[in-house]
Amino acid sequence: MIPAGLRRHAVRLFTLGPPVPDGDGGYLQAAAPLVPGEAWAQIEPATAARMARAFGGTVVTTATLIVTIPYHPGVTTGCVLEYAGRTLGIVGVATPGERRITSVLACSEVIG
Secondary structure, three states: OHHHHOOOOOEEEEOOOOOOOOOOHHHHEEEEEEEEEEEEEEEEEOOOOHHHHHHHHOOOOOOEEEEEOOOOOOOOOOOOEEEEEEEEEEEOOOOOEOOOOOEEEEEEEOOO
């Protein structure tokens, strides 16, 4: 459990809809807010040691940040979060001890 005093960052959570052709040969995905759509988070760099603690024994693609929020059942790797004007794609989700108290998210910044 992360003490509330360490969760200093407000984040907004979104789920991505199905890909829709954009007319130029690519695809767009609309984002819809999760319910609840906001959380207070602890955000820290994704060091090798931190990744091993949170995601040991699982395959997680490259992550730049570890975001820890209160447990949210709707958060999956098909979601994104916004933080300080940045969009972060969720590439891994862990729930320590499967106790549904905390969600630990491996995130990478979405550029573009």
